[in-house]
Amino acid sequence: MQLFEKKLRQTIDEQVQIKPWKESEKIPLYFLEFYKMYEITLLGVTFLLAKEVRSPASTNALKKHAIRLCSLTDLPVAFLFKSLSRYRMQSMLSNRIPFMLEDAQMFLPFLGINVKQPKECIQKVEKGKFSPSTQLAYLYFLYRENVEMNATRLAKELNVTTMTASRALQHLYEVELVQCRISGKTGRSKEYRKIEDPQFFKRGKEFLCSPVKQIVNVRHLPDTSLLAGLEALAQLTMINGPEYSIRAIGQDQFSYMQETIVRDEAMVKDMKLAELQIWAYDPLLFSVDGHVDPLSLYLSLMDVKDERVDIALEDMLRRQRWYTD
CATH class of the missing domain: 3.40.1350 (Trna Endonuclease; Chain: A, domain 1)
Incomplete structure (x- = not known):
């Protein structure tokens, strides 16, 4: 040994x-x-x-x-x-x-280290949807330009463990969305940088999924909730908004407010109670002016079967510097 x-x-x-x-x-x-x-x-x-x-x-x-x-x-x-x-x-x-x-x-894999292999043994990366932590890391790079990040610093930025951040960075590296270089006096630090826009978005979008894990109706909205769904889209585009509020919070916040949920459908309709989306990750991390970030908003609405919503989403995305068809 x-x-x-x-x-x-x-x-x-x-x-x-x-x-x-x-x-x-x-x-x-x-x-x-x-x-x-x-x-x-x-x-x-x-x-x-x-x-x-x-x-x-x-x-x-x-x-x-x-x-x-x-x-x-x-x-x-x-x-x-x-x-x-x-x-x-x-x-x-x-x-x-x-x-x-x-x-x-x-x-x-929990350290982001891969074996040196002969060509015959190169592992094929399975294409699937990102985990919430990998999607968070992707969004972090998307909304920042010319940033290099290692697992320790990313963990602090996203409020996750270093191991979780390391796995997320390794996943992004495996699907060729970030590049990696070794730094530090002992060669111990792995620094990651995203590939160039707009390829970062174009290649990455196929791995993304809606952050919404659950939707409930509530009497009172938490102070930390953000504008989301069609209400947020109405503020960002010309589409008409709903008659009720739509907000979003992370899963951790939701665990403290179970008593405010209203399950009576008639009461929800009559009182036009707010819709609260429970997200797989904290929407506050990338919030903009009180509403959820634009890409997560798009992902939360991409399955809505309404041509007006599709047009509004496209209008919103076209105003983002990283967007490409």
């Missing part, structure tokens, strides 16, 4: 620390038959390193072991192997199972 630690110091992180895992009582004896456990701190992130001591388990078993060990220790988990066949490496990459090899190759 000393040789492995030395190689990591030479290639990845001069401050890396590896020590035996001391809380073995948390781990069932069954796992200790397969792995020797270590605690490793790499690039400022601590995780559990499970070194194989028997023939490697199947990919499905490794995936289950990783989930179980993570729940037992409350730490990210990676497996350490002396070597891997090309087939096993590809299988672990496809299943996104974190691993390290004794020659310092590694795949640690």
